[in-house]
Amino acid sequence: MVEPTHNLQRYLPVVPAEASRTPDPSERALDDAMSRYAQGDDGAFDELYRRGAPRTRGFLLRLCGDPALADDLLQEAFIRVHRARGSFGAGSPAIPWILAIGRNVFRDHMRRARARPATTATANGDDEGTQPEAALDTQGDEALAAREMLEVVRRTLAGLPVLQREAFLLLRFEGLSVGEAAAVLGASEGAVKIRAFRAYEALRAALDDSAGKGR
């Protein structure tokens, strides 16, 4: 039997609330590495990649739903970071800038995929092989229910319009504030909130529907 989703909250990751977002030391080190790299210090690239790539890959993975594709997009994103490094503003936070470039890479990929639909079946997360992974340390019904819930989220995310998906991902999983997400997406704060909220409604409805069927 699948339990209602609200009983499973203890298995779910906790993300900081919007108001509490402040750059941690790791983020400051990333900003510093990006700043040095923008000034022409080629040696800073390794640190920049080490600190920035995991988060960028996570964002791309959640956007496209395919780990192999996310790796390819990550490479392209960091090539573009390298190409555009001279345009990075001194003293600016690096993560929103890198995520914005990652988002550009993904959108360009989507455009190419639309032009060649037969060869890019996995761009929307339609791949059969990719299974969601959850940090579960329990067995039995609860674990099954949590896994099922994650699968519902993965499927629903893949089916969301890209505008809604990216707004939701930046706010929910990347921990950006609404203002930062709006800057990354090149949209107004109001538009970002509406897109994220619509994505949330779709995901919530899918989870509730799944929980209802399981009872």
Next chain:
Amino acid sequence: MTAVKRDLDLQRLLDIPDPFEDAARSVPPTVAIGRRPPSPSRSRVRALRASAVGAALAYDAFWLAFFRVHEGGRSTTAVVVGATIPLVAGGLAWSAAVRRGARGLGPAVGRIVGLTVSAVSLFALGTLLFSPVNADAQASFWQGAATCLIRSLVFVAGPLVLTALAFRHSFAAASTLKSASLAVACGALAAVMMNFVCPDNTGFHVLVGHGAVMVLAGGLGALVGRWVAQA
């Protein structure tokens, strides 16, 4: 939908679990460093942009000499006002694109749009307010306006190309809007040059013959901006 705008609603996003939590934790593959193409540092980008501005002014100065600066018929004040209005408008549009913004991704989109629309509006209103009205409608109005429009296109071509080169792969976000703003600024520079070349400073002639290039250039910038200026 007004309820969505309350910050409280954002807390509800936490209800949704992360299906890629573990997969996102895996170590990304290392990037092939040898394949990285050369890229300019921040100081080189600054130098490149300054050079582009200088080259654009030199290009327009050449065409100014070619078309010849109009002499006589207009007061110095009229010439200064005629140059100041597009200059200020161009400055507004330029600042919309190049300002760093609080997060290093440029100003908010509303501000970019506002500044760019303000630039074009300022030019239109300023021209209509400070330029003399056509005393009598001339049959040759459209012919004169078309001639000036063609000349202004010549003036804008160089700055547009140089700006595109200087801002290539520069904008991580809102590249279409920022490219349009830069192109409007280039159009405004062309309008400044036309003020020196053209003896006709009547409102509607300046608006159509000298100012339309701002809108045309802005449209072109918006069309090609994503391919040229997106990082």
